[in-house]
Amino acid sequence: xxxxxxxxxxxxxxxxxxxxxxxxxxxxxxxxxxxxxxxxxxxxxxxxxxxxxxxxxxxxxxxxxxxxxxxxxxxxxxxxxxxxxxxxxxxxxxxxxxxxxxxxxxxxxxxxxxxxxxxxxxxxxxxxxxxxxxxxxxxxxxxxxxxxxxxxxxxxxxxxxxxxx
Numbered sequence: 001x002x003x004x005x006x007x008x009x010x011x012x013x014x015x016x017x018x019x020x021x022x023x024x025x026x027x028x029x030x031x032x033x034x035x036x037x038x039x040x041x042x043x044x045x046x047x048x049x050x051x052x053x054x055x056x057x058x059x060x061x062x063x064x065x066x067x068x069x070x071x072x073x074x075x076x077x078x079x080x081x082x083x084x085x086x087x088x089x090x091x092x093x094x095x096x097x098x099x100x101x102x103x104x105x106x107x108x109x110x111x112x113x114x115x116x117x118x119x120x121x122x123x124x125x126x127x128x129x130x131x132x133x134x135x136x137x138x139x140x141x142x143x144x145x146x147x148x149x150x151x152x153x154x155x156x157x158x159x160x161x162x163x164x165x
Contacts, residue, residue, distance in 0.1 A: 003038075003146055009153035010038035016160045017048035017098070024156070025096035026052040027065055027086040029077065029103040030120060034149040050096040055086065065089030078103050080121050080132040087123035087130060098159060100124045100152050106144045120148045124159045131159060 017024055026036050036052030039045050053064050058077050061067040067085040075081040086101035104120030111117035118137045123130055133155070137147040 003149075006034070006038050006146060006150050006153070007041065009150055009157075010035075011042055013153050013156050013160075014039060014042050014045060014048055016157060018044075020160060020163075022098055022160070023048060023050040023094070023096040025050050025090040025094035025099040026152075027061075027090035027099065027101040028052065028054055029056055029061070029086070029101075030106040031102050031145050031149050031152070032056060034145060035100065035102070035152050038149065038153070050094050051090075053086075053090055053093070061086060061089075065093055076115065078105055078115050078119060078121055080123070080134055083121040083123035084125075084130055084132050087125045091125055091127060098124070098126050098156065100156050102148050102152050104144070104148055106141045106148075108141060118144050120144070120151070122148075122152055122155055124152075124155045126159060126163050129159075129162070131155065 033054040039049045055061040058072050066089040083101045083103050087099045090099040101123045105111050105117050107117035121134050123132045137144045
């Protein structure tokens with residue numbers, strides 16, 4: 001694993017998932033499966049990583065995890081509403097108890113004034129609670145994607161700790 005911080009976060013998240021006997025599903029767009037790859041780089045991850053969806057295109061979001069086309073039309077693929085639908089769809093289409101979703105503009109192109117390069121929307125859900133958030137990352141495409149994957153795992157750790165409280 002080339003990204004040491006991402007690997008460390010994945011190990012920490014994996015340990016917490018194992019301790020709590022929880023399964024994780026991911027739905028990733030701009031990160032293209034980076035979180036799933038980081039998780040499955042860890043030996044024994046089949047005990048807590050259930051599945052990952054790479055829903056890069058709008059059609060994949062609709063077909064694979066049931067994001068309503070109207071939601072994408074109304075808010076755009078990069079929106080908290082679509083991130084929420086992605087996380088909830090990943091959960092619905094898996095045996096997992098937790099999921100995370102990432103959708104954003106990694107660049108260098110594709111940004112607009114409303115949704116600039118580096119804008120990434122996240123969602124985490126555990127069937128009872130869904131948390132959504134938008135972050136703006138700086139850097140090139142690789143840096144934005146790495147920061148997004150790391151942030152997604154930090155949010156997952158928070159969700160696990162919150163659910164246990």
